[in-house]
Amino acid sequence: MPANKNALIRYKTIDACLRNRRRKWTLENLIDAVSDALYDYEGIDKGISRRSVQSDIQLMRSDKLGYNAPIIVVSKKYYTYEDATYSITNIPLNEQDLGRMNEAVEVLKQFKGFSHFSSLNEVVQKLEDHVYAAAHHSPSVIDFEKNDRLKGLEHLEMLYQSIIQQKAVLMTYQSFKAREEASFVFHVWWLKEYKNRWFAVGVKGEGLQILTLALDRIGQLEIVDNTSYIENDEITPSEYYRDVIGVTVGRSLRPNNVKVFVSNEHAPYIMTKPMHHSQEVIERSGDGIIINLKVQVNFELEREILGYAEGMRVLSPEMLRKRIYKKLKQGAYNYNSENGDFQTP
DSSP states (O other), X not given: OOSOHHHHHHHHHHHHHHHOTTSOBOHHHHHHHHHHHHHHHHXXXXXXXXXXXXHHHHHHHXXXXXXXXXXXXXXXXXXXXXXXXXXXXXXXXXXXXXXXXXXXXXXXXXTTTSGGGGGXXXXXXXXXXXXXXXXXXXXXXXXXXXXXXXXXXXXXHHHHHHHHTTOOEEEEEOOTTOSSOEEEEEEEEEEEEETTEEEEEEESSTTOOOEXXXXXXXXXXXXXXXXXXXXXXXXXXXXXXXXXXXXXXXXXXXXXXXXXXXXXXXXHHHHHSOSSTXXXXXXXXXXXXXXXXXXXOOHHHHHHHHHTGGGEEEEEOHHHHHHHHHHHHHHHHHHHOTTOOOOOO
């Protein structure tokens, strides 16, 4: 692995460019991209020479760094990867890399007991498991939730960089309800994961409402330099999602006291994994418990309640109780329908 941080930035930038096959990359384009990356990450404003980038490409092609990158030149002008699936981030770890990662894991593990670093716990666990599996050539012993067939994950890196670099993106997007896709400039403020699905949260323009866009509905995506980035100086993600379950937030909606009866069969699951941080038990009986949630009534809340089926009963508010009842009644109809008819509420 390269020891020089600036060199690593250059290699990763060239790799990102060559993986983007929607654009043709001349040597001059690569020089510009590397120069921009060095300025963004390290504040280096003198750019980079043509010879340096050519040297980087030759090193990436060679076995010296372990990359053996299949970089070719098309039409004597455009650089690309001969293998469309190749990336330097996919190369296997060597013994030296494993040793360094193991040292990093040991250092990070020292912080796992401190509340300020509680958010690192899962990251450290994943890294430790990955290092162990790679070193012993064995399967992972911890199976974290994942879905390798999720669409849109290829957009994560570019969206992340747009936030870090404070640049807008031009995207095509088609929601599940839209008849055709739309193209617009979007200013990403943060990325959100919920139930293993990713969302980009931001605004389309000045004064417009915050939008939550699913990555699996994004078509084309590119960072644009000719549009001023609209910064987020309004709210933090923790404040934004404080009163909701999931990702659907109504900025003008106030949280409701949602009272739900939970049967004895399901109560242990609700007690050990609360539906929301506001959850509290307000009553206990021989049949179960009654919990109160201080949340907005949204799509994800309904899905959580419906997921427990007969094990939950909404007591209030009345509007939510009726909606859940209607959906459960319709579900029962669909199961009991003799002619195979299927209806939605």
